[in-house]
Amino acid sequence: MKPLLSDITVNGKKIPAELIASEAQNHPAPKSKPGMAWMAAARALAIRTLVLQEANRLGFEPDPQQVAEGKVETDEEALVRQVLDVALDPPAPSPQSLRAAYDAAPDRWRAPTLYEAAHILFPVKPGDVVALAKARAAASAVLTQLQRDPRAFGGLAREHSACSSRDNGGRLGQLISGDTVPEFEAVLDALDEGSLAPEPVATRYGLHIMRLDARAQGAVLPFEAVAPRIAEMLEKAAWVKAGRDFVARLARDAEVSGITLVAAA
Known part of the structure; x- marks a missing residue:
């Protein structure tokens, strides 16, 4: 060898x-x-x-x-x-090839999805195993409280969240596709409206308790709009x-x- x-x-x-x-x-x-x-x-x-x-x-x-x-x-x-x-x-691609690519997967060419969401952030620096364990314990305890009383989200966000959105009860306002990191957006896409993520969600910023309030999927855009x-x-x-x-x-x-x-x- x-x-x-x-x-x-x-x-x-x-x-x-x-x-x-x-x-x-x-x-x-x-x-x-x-x-x-x-x-x-x-x-x-x-x-x-x-x-x-x-x-x-x-x-x-x-x-x-x-x-x-x-x-x-x-x-x-x-x-x-x-x-x-x-x-x-x-x-150069022909007009026929452009149309064929569009017709093969029209769902690929959508307007951005709109989300209304809220979160509670427990910050963790990447690679800090000790801080991650502490944050996970704290996030799990708060999530347990929310599962018993979802209406407590705003107060718990003000008390625990490290994000400036805590002043608004954790509400992030209106987001569009690409506004957040991929792992956060993936959960927004998976949740039912009005529901909490069942586990704290890990991103590069730390752990998040997440709630999706509303989602409006973008409409399929017409061929002429996406041809370029x-x-x-x-x-x-x-x-x-x-x-x-x-x-x-x-x-x-x-x-x-x-x-x-x-x-x-």
Whole structure:
């Protein structure tokens, strides 16, 4: 069996294991599977090497451009961009493809959902296990009181909540999709109107006792209103596919050892 941390070569160009290990820090992976980060880093460096070799074959000279205020491309970044500018030219989506994408999933193209909700926040800093345990005990005790007497929500929010909404009895006013963190919004979508979440809800801010007062799901938007967004989505997908196809063509013609870039036919 090959050792995981080994050099790879691309058309005779060696990519040292040390460089791959350094690049792996930029590729998240589960703690139990560090090899996934290493493999992702190895693939990324191998692909970058293939593209730079293609730039050399085409005789390109780097032409760095400013990409943000005070930030200019490196020579290698410029060469990669120049190659991709020449190699990738996916067709624009047709009117028929836009309509087909809309008709395939019209529910995807809705106006934002409106919510009226209230919460009681028990703050916890990420990673603070001791504070989380204390907050969970406190939140569970308050939730038990509310399950016995839901009308006590406002008073308990004023007494316990760390959010400024406590001054309004925990009421958050009208929210729309995207106003809150995903885990909070997921509970708003799952609750029945007028009900409490059965357990404290964990987010990056801490634990929340949540109540949904009202929800109005956004209507499906007409095709004409969302056609530009669908076009943008399809254009991005076409660029991604064109990039993958281009890399696959380079890899098929390359001599690569230490990693597999092309799946077996």
